[in-house]
Amino acid sequence: MRAAILKDFGKPLSLDEVAAPGLGTGEVLVDVIAAPVPSYAGEVFSGARRYLLPTPVIPGCGAIGQVRAVGPDATRLQPGDWVFCDSTVRSRDGALTPDITLQGWSARGEGGQKLQRYFRDGAYAQSMRVPTENAVPIGAIEPAEAGRWCAIAVLMVAYGGLLAMQLRAGETLLVSGATGNFGSATVALALAMGARCVIAPGRNVAVLDDLRRRFGERLLPVRLTGDAATDTEAMRRAAPGPIDAMQDFLPPSVSANVARAAIMTLRQGGRAVLMGGVGMLGGEDLALPYPWIMRNLITVRGQWMYDTVAIPGMLGLIQGGLLDLGHWAVTEFPLAAVNDAVAHAATHAGPFRLTVLRP
Known part of the structure; x- marks a missing residue:
């Protein structure tokens, strides 16, 4: 062969x-x-x-x-x-x-x-x-x-993270790295799973506009400035209410500051799932305030790939017409x-x- x-x-x-x-x-x-x-x-x-x-x-x-x-x-x-x-x-x-x-x-x-x-x-x-x-x-x-x-190869990775955070219908999700391959797949999946809305931060205005065109009013784009405090506040303001969960798919080239700014938007009891490449090639590690995590009951977990039992659920979303591969x-x-x-x-x-x- x-x-x-x-x-x-x-x-x-x-x-x-x-x-x-x-x-x-x-x-x-x-x-x-x-x-x-x-x-x-x-x-x-x-x-x-x-x-x-x-x-x-x-x-x-x-x-x-x-x-x-x-x-x-x-x-x-x-x-x-x-x-x-x-x-x-x-x-x-x-x-x-x-x-x-x-x-x-x-x-x-x-x-x-x-x-x-x-x-x-x-x-x-x-x-x-x-x-x-x-x-x-x-x-x-x-x-x-x-x-x-x-x-499916991209979608399954994103789906593994959403299942790990136990995303529920009606919740607000923030996707850090939403303008990339895995991040945009997360956006499509979360909306197919019934998220109230998805906050999509990024610097590429053309991609953010395209996401809004594809998914309508449930997709809330936020243009990042590079200033952590400013960006955290902008992401919070974009949400219609408290942000329940955050999924990170930032690539290795991006600073840990960007991921940290997104995590710090979470409400009390919020969940963050890390699946990207921040720090993989060196550079600053992700540093989160211990008191903030503890007092706000924040869950931070890593997720690599997905469990086998997740695959039928993904196929169900596609075969049931909830997730359109035509995108x-x-x-x-x-x-x-x-x-x-x-x-x-x-x-x-x-x-x-x-x-x-x-x-």
């Missing part, structure tokens, strides 16, 4: 013929129809993000495909089924604290790297092997729509143009834009 290979960091991906993956118990072989190319893929492949990804490797984080073959213990999946290939692979021998690898992308800790040695290759190939539980049926779709369904504009590339796809993803980043490979 054909596959895109990252032979070493800092080098372009090469298109090679490789052996098709074998299939064992607890595994599914999937023909990849569409695979997303994140906007930061070039930073991963250059080594700038310092992801734990051994080379040579077939990269690619998540995919939409059709089952080719199943292992002997599969009871429901059938060849031909359309599936979402969930990249978050968890160890099966650590129920409370499973080791995790992002197949074809990165790993968490020593246990995650051990798991990665087996579930190593990702979606930038004609076929890929995934754990049975990671091939999630999505129902019959038109092949031409497979690229748009790749939005996403898709640009597709053949596998042979993988490096063009990586470059395109970097220069066409932003809300509701998808760059997709079609192996």
